[in-house]
Amino acid sequence: xxxxxxxxxxxxRLEEVLAARGAEPARWPxxxxxxxxxxxxSDLEARxxxxxxxxxxxVLRASPAGSPSVALKQRIVAAAVADKxxxxxxxxxxxxxxxxxxxxxxxxxxxxxxxxxxxxxxLGIYVGAFALGDNAVELAMGGSxxxxxxxxxxxxxxxTGSEAELPL
Amino acid sequence: xxxxxxxxxxxxxxxRGGDRVASKQEGPAGSEDMNMSLxxxxxxxDENLMARIAAGDATAFEEIVGTRLQRVLAVSRxxxxxxxxxxxxxxxxxxxLWRQAGKWEGGRALISTWLYRVAVNLCVDRLRARKxxxxxxxxEIAAPADQERGLQEEELKDFVDQALQALxxxxxxxxxxxxxxxxxxxDVAELMETSxxxxxxxxxxxxxALKQKLEPAWKQHLPERQD
Numbered sequence: 293x294x295x296x297x298x299x300x301x302x303x304x305r306l307e308e309v310l311a312a313r314g315a316e317p318a319r320w321p322x323x324x325x326x327x328x329x330x331x332x333x334s335d336l337e338a339r340x341x342x343x344x345x346x347x348x349x350x351v352l353r354a355s356p357a358g359s360p361s362v363a364l365k366q367r368i369v370a371a372a373v374a375d376k377x378x379x380x381x382x383x384x385x386x387x388x389x390x391x392x393x394x395x396x397x398x399x400x401x402x403x404x405x406x407x408x409x410x411x412x413x414x415l416g417i418y419v420g421a422f423a424l425g426d427n428a429v430e431l432a433m434g435g436s437x438x439x440x441x442x443x444x445x446x447x448x449x450x451x452t453g454s455e456a457e458l459p460l
Numbered sequence: 461x462x463x464x465x466x467x468x469x470x471x472x473x474x475x476r477g478g479d480r481v482a483s484k485q486e487g488p489a490g491s492e493d494m495n496m497s498l499x500x501x502x503x504x505x506d507e508n509l510m511a512r513i514a515a516g517d518a519t520a521f522e523e524i525v526g527t528r529l530q531r532v533l534a535v536s537r538x539x540x541x542x543x544x545x546x547x548x549x550x551x552x553x554x555x556x557l558w559r560q561a562g563k564w565e566g567g568r569a570l571i572s573t574w575l576y577r578v579a580v581n582l583c584v585d586r587l588r589a590r591k592x593x594x595x596x597x598x599x600e601i602a603a604p605a606d607q608e609r610g611l612q613e614e615e616l617k618d619f620v621d622q623a624l625q626a627l628x629x630x631x632x633x634x635x636x637x638x639x640x641x642x643x644x645x646x647d648v649a650e651l652m653e654t655s656x657x658x659x660x661x662x663x664x665x666x667x668x669a670l671k672q673k674l675e676p677a678w679k680q681h682l683p684e685r686q687d
Contacts, residue, residue: 312664343683344671347679347680347682347683348667349639351674351678352620352640353640355538355621356617357535364529364533372521372554372555375559
């Protein structure tokens with residue numbers, strides 16, 4: 293095979309590659325890249341073809357698609373949150389609101405019945421202690437330690453607002 | 461429902477500079493000959509995001525909208541040539557992701573791959589619906605009147621958009637995915653459910669048509685020695 297016969301074949305392959313993939317060698321097939329780059333470096337016709345492909349590439353890229361607007365992003369997120377098709381859909385609660393209960397447990401109306409129940413329980417122990425004497429206190433506290441009794445007293449004081457002491 | 465919504469996907473890579481195109485920031489990749497398996501890190505990140513969405517976490521969805529919408533919108537705009545329709549398609553693609561998060565199979569596709577597929581399919585559906593409505597031939601593309609002064613940026617953009625819209629749907633899809641989105645040839649073939657050879661053929665025909673239509677524009681970009 294002579295040089296003259298080989299060259300048109302290589303040019304033909306370059307034309308095919310440029311037509312499909314454009315002028316950037318990085319996007320050419322690995323198997324052709326080195327050979328075709330060599331051809332472009334040494335052959336005027338190959339350089340002309342490469343120049344035309346590069347010019348077309350530049351024109352195609354001169355059409356930027358632009359960025360999405362903030363309004364579009366917000367619209368899509370809002371549509372998703374409102375969409376009931378996600379079975380586990382949870383509308384997120386703002387963080388500030390989420391923390392309210394843990395920071396101030398009695399600020400919510402729902403906790404007051406539980407607080408009233410605890411207060412009445414403590415009051416029952418206190419009354420029972422006066423009525424039944426020291427043994428009853430021991431019984432009520434289930435043989436608890438002094439620190440347990442102090443905790444119970446503190447709880448009672450907290451709930452009733454009184455400074456009364458449990459008889460020991 | 462387009463069939464390839466159900467098919468497995470792979471990570472999308474660009475050959476240019478070895479960048480992943482799936483999100484254009486998901487880490488390095490190699491040439492076409494390299495293993496196409498997904499980088500575990502990107503796959504895991506996507507799985508985590510989808511698990512959060514499946515649990516109804518709107519902030520995870522917001523994150524995806526923030527990082528993926530631009531590419532979805534770009535493809536849709538170029539495919540449809542209409543900003544409002546492209547926005548509708550982008551919204552629909554992302555909402556489908558939200559709705560189907562519970563069925564997400566992390567090992568099968570990246571979020572970006574999935575979104576490309578859905579967006580392209582939605583665009584194709586719209587283009588076909590348009591074709592059914594249309595009774596006339598596509599209008600001839602007029603080159604800007606005063607070519608002597610050169611094409612201004614906005615004129616050039618319109619000129620290119622019109623030429624792109626005049627291409628047959630499959631050629632346009634191949635051009636948009638390969639030349640604009642810079643996806644690897646294998647990935648374009650997979651997204652279009654065809655062979656690499658078929659994509660090369662579509663690209664060659666598409667580029668030849670564009671070269672002819674856009675001649676006044678690209679001739680201005682020739683190297684000086686060829687003028």
